[in-house]
Amino acid sequence: MVPVDSGAAFHYPRAGMALNFQHLTSTKQLSRRDADAILQHARLMERYLKEGAQEPRLPGKILAALFYEPSTRTRLSFETAMLRLGGQVITADGFQFSSLYKGETIEDTIIMVNQYADIIAMRHPEQGSADRAAAVSKVPFINAGDGPGQHPTQALLDLLTIERERGKIDGLRIAMVGDLKFGRTVHSLTFLLGLYNGVRFTYVSPKELVVPEKVTSFLKEKDIAYEETDDFNAALACDVLYMTRIQQERFTDRSEYERLKDSYVLRAKQLKGKDVSVLHPLPRVGEIDPDVDALPNAAYFRQAKNGVLIRMAVLDMLLQRGL
Amino acid sequence: MVPVDSGAAFHYPRAGMALNFQHLTSTKQLSRRDADAILQHARLMERYLKEGAQEPRLPGKILAALFYEPSTRTRLSFETAMLRLGGQVITADGFQFSSLYKGETIEDTIIMVNQYADIIAMRHPEQGSADRAAAVSKVPFINAGDGPGQHPTQALLDLLTIERERGKIDGLRIAMVGDLKFGRTVHSLTFLLGLYNGVRFTYVSPKELVVPEKVTSFLKEKDIAYEETDDFNAALACDVLYMTRIQQERFTDRSEYERLKDSYVLRAKQLKGKDVSVLHPLPRVGEIDPDVDALPNAAYFRQAKNGVLIRMAVLDMLLQRGL
Amino acid sequence: MVPVDSGAAFHYPRAGMALNFQHLTSTKQLSRRDADAILQHARLMERYLKEGAQEPRLPGKILAALFYEPSTRTRLSFETAMLRLGGQVITADGFQFSSLYKGETIEDTIIMVNQYADIIAMRHPEQGSADRAAAVSKVPFINAGDGPGQHPTQALLDLLTIERERGKIDGLRIAMVGDLKFGRTVHSLTFLLGLYNGVRFTYVSPKELVVPEKVTSFLKEKDIAYEETDDFNAALACDVLYMTRIQQERFTDRSEYERLKDSYVLRAKQLKGKDVSVLHPLPRVGEIDPDVDALPNAAYFRQAKNGVLIRMAVLDMLLQRGL
Numbered sequence: 028m029v030p031v032d033s034g035a036a037f038h039y040p041r042a043g044m045a046l047n048f049q050h051l052t053s054t055k056q057l058s059r060r061d062a063d064a065i066l067q068h069a070r071l072m073e074r075y076l077k078e079g080a081q082e083p084r085l086p087g088k089i090l091a092a093l094f095y096e097p098s099t100r101t102r103l104s105f106e107t108a109m110l111r112l113g114g115q116v117i118t119a120d121g122f123q124f125s126s127l128y129k130g131e132t133i134e135d136t137i138i139m140v141n142q143y144a145d146i147i148a149m150r151h152p153e154q155g156s157a158d159r160a161a162a163v164s165k166v167p168f169i170n171a172g173d174g175p176g177q178h179p180t181q182a183l184l185d186l187l188t189i190e191r192e193r194g195k196i197d198g199l200r201i202a203m204v205g206d207l208k209f210g211r212t213v214h215s216l217t218f219l220l221g222l223y224n225g226v227r228f229t230y231v232s233p234k235e236l237v238v239p240e241k242v243t244s245f246l247k248e249k250d251i252a253y254e255e256t257d258d259f260n261a262a263l264a265c266d267v268l269y270m271t272r273i274q275q276e277r278f279t280d281r282s283e284y285e286r287l288k289d290s291y292v293l294r295a296k297q298l299k300g301k302d303v304s305v306l307h308p309l310p311r312v313g314e315i316d317p318d319v320d321a322l323p324n325a326a327y328f329r330q331a332k333n334g335v336l337i338r339m340a341v342l343d344m345l346l347q348r349g350l
Numbered sequence: 351m352v353p354v355d356s357g358a359a360f361h362y363p364r365a366g367m368a369l370n371f372q373h374l375t376s377t378k379q380l381s382r383r384d385a386d387a388i389l390q391h392a393r394l395m396e397r398y399l400k401e402g403a404q405e406p407r408l409p410g411k412i413l414a415a416l417f418y419e420p421s422t423r424t425r426l427s428f429e430t431a432m433l434r435l436g437g438q439v440i441t442a443d444g445f446q447f448s449s450l451y452k453g454e455t456i457e458d459t460i461i462m463v464n465q466y467a468d469i470i471a472m473r474h475p476e477q478g479s480a481d482r483a484a485a486v487s488k489v490p491f492i493n494a495g496d497g498p499g500q501h502p503t504q505a506l507l508d509l510l511t512i513e514r515e516r517g518k519i520d521g522l523r524i525a526m527v528g529d530l531k532f533g534r535t536v537h538s539l540t541f542l543l544g545l546y547n548g549v550r551f552t553y554v555s556p557k558e559l560v561v562p563e564k565v566t567s568f569l570k571e572k573d574i575a576y577e578e579t580d581d582f583n584a585a586l587a588c589d590v591l592y593m594t595r596i597q598q599e600r601f602t603d604r605s606e607y608e609r610l611k612d613s614y615v616l617r618a619k620q621l622k623g624k625d626v627s628v629l630h631p632l633p634r635v636g637e638i639d640p641d642v643d644a645l646p647n648a649a650y651f652r653q654a655k656n657g658v659l660i661r662m663a664v665l666d667m668l669l670q671r672g673l
Numbered sequence: 674m675v676p677v678d679s680g681a682a683f684h685y686p687r688a689g690m691a692l693n694f695q696h697l698t699s700t701k702q703l704s705r706r707d708a709d710a711i712l713q714h715a716r717l718m719e720r721y722l723k724e725g726a727q728e729p730r731l732p733g734k735i736l737a738a739l740f741y742e743p744s745t746r747t748r749l750s751f752e753t754a755m756l757r758l759g760g761q762v763i764t765a766d767g768f769q770f771s772s773l774y775k776g777e778t779i780e781d782t783i784i785m786v787n788q789y790a791d792i793i794a795m796r797h798p799e800q801g802s803a804d805r806a807a808a809v810s811k812v813p814f815i816n817a818g819d820g821p822g823q824h825p826t827q828a829l830l831d832l833l834t835i836e837r838e839r840g841k842i843d844g845l846r847i848a849m850v851g852d853l854k855f856g857r858t859v860h861s862l863t864f865l866l867g868l869y870n871g872v873r874f875t876y877v878s879p880k881e882l883v884v885p886e887k888v889t890s891f892l893k894e895k896d897i898a899y900e901e902t903d904d905f906n907a908a909l910a911c912d913v914l915y916m917t918r919i920q921q922e923r924f925t926d927r928s929e930y931e932r933l934k935d936s937y938v939l940r941a942k943q944l945k946g947k948d949v950s951v952l953h954p955l956p957r958v959g960e961i962d963p964d965v966d967a968l969p970n971a972a973y974f975r976q977a978k979n980g981v982l983i984r985m986a987v988l989d990m991l992l993q994r995g996l
Contacts, residue, residue, distance in 0.1 A: 069950070079410065087725065087757075089753060089756055089757075099442045100462060102465065103440050103442060103463070103466050106440045107440055107466040107467070109413060110412055110438045110440070111410075111412075115756045117749050117752045117753055118757070119745045119748075119749060130958040130959075131955070131957070135955065135956060135957065136956075138974050138977075139746065139974070139977045140749070142974070142978040142980075142981060143750065143753040143977070143979035143981060144753070161956065178871035200821070241744075308460065309454075309458065310454035310458060310459075311454070311458065312453040314453070314900050328461050328462070328465070329445070331461075331462045331465035331466070332465040334465070335465060335466060355818050422765045423785065424738070425765075426763050426765060426786070427789065429763045430735060430763055430789040430790070433735055433761045433763070434733075434735075462825040522682065548833070613868070632777075632781065632785065633776070633777035633781060633782075634781065635777070636777040638775075640780075651784050652784070654784075654788035654789070657788070658788060
């Protein structure tokens with residue numbers, strides 16, 4: 028079989044881009060060099076897709092997608108990425124995940140799945156579950172969200188989207204809007220953008236949902252400029268507007284949810300004359316009016332495509348390490 | 351890679367059979383020419399399967415099977431069809447379909463899945479959901495059932511079965527029996543058979559479950575002969591006897607269901623000396639006694655095989671359009 | 674395409690190893706010659722995996738994994754096996770299995786799935802369901818557990834593990850510990866080990882959970898030596914210690930469960946100086962302390978790998994029959 032990188036059309040600088048870790052559990056483990064390498068590899072993956080019908084990159088390799096809580100979007104994105112690389116997928120999803128109910132530990136499940144799959148992506152409702160899994164896994168392990176903890180491929184696809192929409196990352200003004208207290212993606216992305224130079228943050232939220240101390244202390248430590256406000260207009264003046272959903276399940280008081288959920292709704296008229304790229308981790312439930320979709324500012328559907336590219340890049344880089 | 355249609359054994363008249371639509375949401379969008387072309391392609395698909403181990407027709411292509419309500423039969427049939435063509439499948443099924451519960455619109459889900467898959471098949475409990483999905487999908491979209499609405503590949507597989515069992519479609523006498531009011535397959539198949547010449551319908555049901563006005567007005571408008579009766583014997587004199595299940599979930603009054611469900615049960619002795627082909631969309635729950643299974647009249651299990659062939663044909667034709 | 678067995682590196686004695694049955698529903702149908710042939714083929718499968726990236730053995734073949742009750746471990750093991758052989762998989766799992774709820778018989782489901790797949794693996798909560806399925810299936814059928822009945826590939830993977838850990842099977846002293854009354858794996862494995870010469874059994878359980886009469890009458894009939902005891906130490910003196918989980922769902926009285934579940938817990942200190950191989954069908958819920966995992970005695974995670982090999986062997990042998 029012809030190696031995938033032997034053709035004239037596709038030069039894959041394998042040695043130069045190897046990651047120096049086996050598992051991806053947190054954006055905090057990434058250096059700027061790592062992040063840049065993954066973004067670069069994601070662009071190669073796009074070219075690989077566009078050239079079509081080539082030799083598969085990961086023939087015979089199996090991804091285990093273990094989703095202890097349902098996340099159709101993330102799961103389908105990982106599965107698509109693996110299939111696009113020519114690999115295969117085994118899936119355990121939500122209600123099907125019977126061993127969980129029989130009291131098996133995460134460690135035992137991961138050791139078992141090591142006997143089946145060549146790489147694992149796991150979503151689990153408990154913070155810290157990903158670290159426990161990675162600690163015992165002999166095959167590469169990717170955290171696909173551990174409760175309120177980390178979701179590094181989401182942050183990486185956000186980063187790729189920002190770079191593609193704006194042409195750079197250094198020096199950008201980034202606004203994050205909505206539920207900044209519980210929004211896992213907001214935290215992960217902040218840590219990742221903190222690797223770049225001169226990025227400034229504007230956090231816009233009702234005061235009940237401000238960014239937590241773990242984020243602000245990170246920013247202070249790194250001496251990164253940021254402001255906190257409840258004024259939506261501050262966000263519209265930035266280069267990037269990262270909208271998030273205010274999740275009903277975070278509220279015990281439903282009336283409090285009803286009062287807050289409409290606090291920050293973006294409509295097309297607000298974007299008139301504005302050069303701001305609008306991102307959203309999706310699904311949205313009203314925070315962005317559909318009249319925004321047709322504007323060039325709307326980057327949130329392109330994010331989904333970038334998600335496949337980032338996951339292809341991470342799967343490919345982690346599995347190529349051993350070759 | 352050798353093109354699939356270059357071999358001497360397999361001449362695929364690609365240009366001549368292209369469909370002039372991108373999405374398949376309703377049998378009403380089909381002309382007789384379309385229906386004939388799909389049936390012809392299904393026969394080619396059978397030959398493709400029989401010749402075995404050939405070059406895959408759809409290498410690298412991904413079908414997204416989105417089932418907002420469970421339908422194992424239809425889902426497995428679509429997935430089998432895609433795998434038999436050499437493609438791959440990503441699946442979101444029933445309880446797993448988390449975004450639904452997070453309030454995402456069908457439109458947003460479809461736009462997202464467009465970033466993952468090359469073609470989509472969707473089942474959804476709401477009538478009209480398929481049209482909403484097709485309106486925003488840039489990749490081919492197939493309606494796999496939208497509540498009480500349409501389920502075009504079911505009607506096409508019924509049509510293929512009728513043609514194979516009877517050798518023709520024009521001029522046949524078709525009896526439909528059971529729940530004709532809520533039976534989606536009965537409606538879709540009527541519209542499809544209405545494209546052919548001289549087909550006559552006999553609708554047999556309790557009066558609580560007669561065919562709705564949308565069907566009878568279609569028949570009147572097209573000047574198609576039909577009769578309505580509650581006499582099961584009228585059905586046995588036809589060329590085709592299309593049995594349907596009387597679904598408990600359609601009744602609020604359980605005793606009414608119990609009274610009606612045994613109204614029309616087919617047994618082997620009734621078929622003695624009769625040249626009538628028996629179809630059923632399955633699953634059956636007692637409407638056809640298992641003693642019928644061994645008779646040559648019993649076409650309902652061959653229907654399942656025809657379902658794979660029709661879905662192969664539709665997937666292949668819709669994806670070949672862009673080649 | 675080059676036949677898989679034409680290469681110099683891989684001699685597969687196809688004719689000599691054909692099984693003389695089409696369906697695998699029970700260990701009771703296996704002769705010693707059958708069991709030996711499957712173990713030998715499993716070792717060939719390991720070699721096939723190690724040599725990597727060869728021609729697929731089962732290209733274009735589809736496994737239907739029908740799981741009427743969830744069993745992620747068994748399902749993923751079967752799916753992995755099929756994918757490793759180059760085949761594909763369609764899956765219906767637990768809550769998704771909608772036709773079940775619509776009252777379809779097992780027979781109708783199997784006849785339908787025959788139209789989709791080349792081979793079927795089914796788990797179902799009712800004893801006898803596997804025999805009903807096999808009776809109507811024209812494609813090879815594998816019982817993946819029928820309630821309190823049989824689960825032959827589990828017993829075969831246990832057998833393979835015993836042989837690999839001990840270098841032989843004849844003459845071994847086998848201890849089985851825990852819930853011997855309801856433990857399906859204990860019964861199936863006993864029947865299978867009964868084919869070998871001079872195997873002796875030590876059954877260790879609280880008296881509420883002793884092996885049932887169907888097992889002891891088998892042992893008496895075959896004149897196989899066995900003892901029953903509630904003394905855990907008797908187990909530690911054997912060559913193989915087969916631990917099982919005491920399942921909460923078997924108890925109506927929770928306090929009775931709480932009292933019994935800790936009766937037989939294995940800890941590392943008990944294994945000091947002991948040459949006994951520890952197996953467990955997994956998942957464990959405390960019967961084996963994690964401090965055992967690092968000992969060479971711990972064979973239970975290697976069992977999972979052997980499970981893939983056994984299922985590859987069975988899938989391959991049953992599908993090769995028709996070639």
